Amino acid sequence: MKSKILFILHIPPPINGAALVGEYIKNSIQINSYFDTDYVNLTASFSLDKINKGGLDKFRIILSIIRNVLKKLNKSNYDLCYMTFTATGPGFYKDFIIVLILNLFKVKVVYHFHNKGIAHNSKKWYNGVLYKYIFKNARCILLAPSLYYDIKKYVNKENIYFCPNGIPDLTQSIISNDIEESKPIRFLFLSNMLRQKGVLELLEACQIVQSVNVNFECHFIGAWADVTEEEFISTVDSLGINDIVIFHGKKYGQEKVAFFEDCDVFVFPTFYHNECFPLVLLEAMQFGLPIITTSEGAIEEIVINNETGIIVEQKNVAALAEAMINMIKEPKIREDYGVAGKKRFKEKFTLSIFEKRLQSILINVLNN
Secondary structure (H helix, E strand, C coil): CCCEEEEEECCCCCCCHHHHHHHHHHCCHHHHHHCEEEEEECCCCCCHHHCCCCCHHHHHHHHHHHHHHHHHHHHCCCCEEEEECCCCHHHHHHHHHHHHHHHHCCCCEEEECCCCCHHHHCCCHHHHHHHHHHHCCCEEEECCHHHHHHCCCCCCHHHEEECCCCECCCCCCCCCCCCCCCCCEEEEEECCECHHHCHHHHHHHHHHHHHCCCCEEEEEECCECCCCHHHHHHHHHHHCCCCCEEECCCCCHHHHHHHHHHCCEEEECCCCCCCCCCHHHHHHHHCCCCEEEECCCCHHHCCCECCCEEEECCCCHHHHHHHHHHHHHCHHHHHHHHHHHHHHHHHHCEHHHHHHHHHHHHHHHHHC
């Protein structure tokens, strides 16, 4: 008889790492054929501008989530509940209510974290009390060993499982690493247009790179966020980089794939406080792109410095520009890093590997 699992997780929209992984799990033939599964969508903000904001509509959505969880628990006896838990912010308090309900029904729970901030947030005494309750006898899934520090105070290491994210195969054609001397080297930035993703630092770096008279372009893809269209255009104008910076807006599916296939280097200079395991880095590696990024969350467990990419200091515009110039002037480095990154992706970060790893963890939790 199959073990019955209730998955309480985030599903798009909006599109972010946790929601995409939630969608992969919900659509997984492997997971859903091995277990008897039910699903509840934990998402309370369906657009970027609604995240961490209140309002009557948000309250109604949260009530609907709670009702849905109660309905599932009243209808079935679950062997396990898998829950993607929000570590901080308003989402944390919403999720705490769900935990109270699960404990009321005496359901075994495993938490899967796609964010961080517990160590800092627990400095407020009342949050510390809530964390102690939540993590009592808890088992947790983390994206990488480097993130254990965040819950070390509350969860023993023997109750921790590590499950790096994986993504489906997006490649549609053979990736060519042939160098065309006459074409500019194309850098690609793909993320929501957030300050903490390093958008403005990358624009400043482009100005420095332009000053050394090299042939390049920098393409931006993403949804406007706290960096607005007006600010972006104004900054590009003031830096005098209109000829080499191109913004394309949001791109999905084959349109996004086309940019990965057409660009030469992926740049992601993030210092986002909640960054853990950016799926966009896996996408870039899948397409054989060398990467320029920073050390945040578990990024150094995705990108190997001077092997699959270059890791620079956060907010260091000069270092970012130097890495970009190095990628332009050294085609052999671009090629070697891209090949090594693609190999690393296939060995560690495919969706199939993720599904097998998650299935194994769930079996282990059920047996314990």
